[in-house]
Amino acid sequence: MFIFGPVPSRRLGRSIGINNIPPKICTYSCIYCQVGRSTKMFSDRKDFKNTDAIIKELYTKLEKLDKKNEKIDYLTLVSDGEPTLDKNLCKLIKELKKTGIKTALISNSTLLTRKDVIEDILLVDWLSLKVDTINEKLWTKIDRPLKTLILEDILDSVKDISNLHNGITVSETMLVKDLNDRSSDLKDTADFLSECDFETSYISVPTRPPAEKWCLPPEESNINMAYHIFKNHLENVELNISYEGNDFSSTGDVEKDLLSITKVHPMKEEAIMEYLRKNNMTEKNLERIIKTGLLKKTCFNNENFYIFSNKKL
Ligand code: SF4
Numbered sequence: 644m645f646i647f648g649p650v651p652s653r654r655l656g657r658s659i660g661i662n663n664i665p666p667k668i669c670t671y672s673c674i675y676c677q678v679g680r681s682t683k684m685f686s687d688r689k690d691f692k693n694t695d696a697i698i699k700e701l702y703t704k705l706e707k708l709d710k711k712n713e714k715i716d717y718l719t720l721v722s723d724g725e726p727t728l729d730k731n732l733c734k735l736i737k738e739l740k741k742t743g744i745k746t747a748l749i750s751n752s753t754l755l756t757r758k759d760v761i762e763d764i765l766l767v768d769w770l771s772l773k774v775d776t777i778n779e780k781l782w783t784k785i786d787r788p789l790k791t792l793i794l795e796d797i798l799d800s801v802k803d804i805s806n807l808h809n810g811i812t813v814s815e816t817m818l819v820k821d822l823n824d825r826s827s828d829l830k831d832t833a834d835f836l837s838e839c840d841f842e843t844s845y846i847s848v849p850t851r852p853p854a855e856k857w858c859l860p861p862e863e864s865n866i867n868m869a870y871h872i873f874k875n876h877l878e879n880v881e882l883n884i885s886y887e888g889n890d891f892s893s894t895g896d897v898e899k900d901l902l903s904i905t906k907v908h909p910m911k912e913e914a915i916m917e918y919l920r921k922n923n924m925t926e927k928n929l930e931r932i933i934k935t936g937l938l939k940k941t942c943f944n945n946e947n948f949y950i951f952s953n954k955k956l
Contacts, residue, residue, distance in 0.1 A: 645697040646704050647903035649715055650891055653883055654813070654845070655747055655769065656716030659704065662907055663697060663735060664724035670753040671725070672787040673775075675817055675853040677909050677950075678723040684789050686754065688730040698738045705742060717769065719747040723907050727754045732763040745769065749815075753792055755800035761807070768810040771845075772801050775816055776823045777835045785822055798835060805839035814844045815883070818869055824861035829869050833876035844873055845883040851909040852943040852950060860884075860944065897922040902937055905951040912940075912947040 645662050652658040672681035701718070708715060718739045720726040727750050729735065739746050747769035754760040755772070764770055776782050782794050805812050814836055818824045823832070836844050846869055848860035861869070866884065873880040891904055891914055901918065904910060910918070919929060929949075932938045939952040 644700075644899065644903040644906065645693060646700045647900070647907060648891070649708070649713065650904060650908055652717070652719070654771075655719060657714065658717040658719045658747070659701070659715055659744075660904075660907055661697060661701070661718060661720050661735075661739070662722045662903075663691065663693065663720060663726055663729045663732070664722035665691060666723050666906070668724040668728060669751070670728070670789050670792060671751050672854070673751075673817070674785055674787065674855040674858040675819060675849040677849075677851040677853065678907065680854045681724070685728075686789055686791060688728055688732075688754070688757075688759070690730045694731045694735050694738070697735060701739070701742070715744055717747045718742065718744050719749065720767070721747075721749045721907060725751050725753065727760045727764065732760075733766065736763060736766045740766070747771070751786070752797055752801050753788065755804050756796050761800075761804060764804070765808055770804075770808055770810060770812045771815050772804065772812065772841075773817070774798070774801060774814050774832065774836060776828060777831050778823070778828055781823050781828060785817075785819055802835075802839045805841050811842050812840070814839065814841045815847055816844065817847045817849070818861050818866065819849065820859040820861045820865075824865040824869060826868060826872060829872045830876075833873045836873070837876040841877075841879075843879040843881055844877050845881050846870060846873060847883045849943075850884065852941045852948050891918045897924060898928070898932055901932065902951060905938060905949055907951075909941075909948045909950040912949065915949050 647660040649657045649659050667678060667682040669681040669684060670686050726748055736746060745768040748764055748767045749771045751773045775785050777798060779794050816832060849858055870880060870882055937952055938949055941948050941950055
């Protein structure tokens with residue numbers, strides 16, 4: 644299950660997700676991570692021996708979508724881990740580009756200090772780089788990085804790549820209540836971003852169940868303050884905090900597709916219900932999947948979500 648979606652994306656329209664990393668392998672273990680705590684953390688790139696299988700699965704998916712006349716805006720490398728840890732990323736991106744569909748990659752920026760990673764990510768059409776804070780203490784608390792990572796080096800690389808990348812390069816800053824949502828820290832982050840060359844700087848907040856239950860979105864007044872501080876420093880700022888919609892679809896194997904989506908993208912209850920309705924399924928089918936132990940219901944911010952459960956992995 645390397646391919647999921649199409650899923651609605653607030654920034655990329657209808658996107659097919661490509662999950663090129665085995666579950667929960669990352670250089671960070673962010674408190675807000677929607678796939679839970681990282682179980683393996685390292686910064687060496689590895690050959691996960693999955694490129695051919697990914698491409699095969701992608702073409703099967705694209706054929707099915709073509710038959711249904713479904714349009715795709717982006718093929719997005721967004722893993723339940725850090726996609727640049729894949730040693731075969733270059734080969735994979737080149738294969739994705741052969742489809743003629745635009746490519747996107749969402750990275751936590753930690754490996755941009757490596758020349759081989761830079762060469763790979765410059766290939767995509769749309770690149771999102773994470774900059775949650777420039778304060779080392781907050782960085783350690785929020786992103787919980789590998790001990791070998793150096794924030795200053797990462798930030799220098801982010802600045803360089805934002806200038807080097809020929810496609811669309813955006814930044815993403817995830818705000819967490821009582822951590823990086825104070826005005827002084829927001830000013831520092833915005834100041835740093837203003838030295839980079841991002842087309843748009845997005846402000847996000849946790850909207851799906853996070854790795855740590857105590858990790859919450861900031862108060863609305865602080866989100867507004869963050870927006871205005873960023874706006875004072877940067878030309879294009881957008882809040883990426885609204886609901887992306889329920890337009891999830893399946894291309895045949897409804898249950899398998901549902902599990903692939905929830906592996907990377909926890910779904911709101913209303914989205915799951917609409918997905919079931921669209922695919923002539925009932926809540927009984929959902930109960931059956933839950934009984935297998937691969938899907939579980941959870942509550943975050945007073946809303947019910949369904950998330951993949953890797954109890955069986
Ligand atoms: S949110 Fe992204 S960077 Fe953070 S732990 Fe999860 S996969 Fe890694």
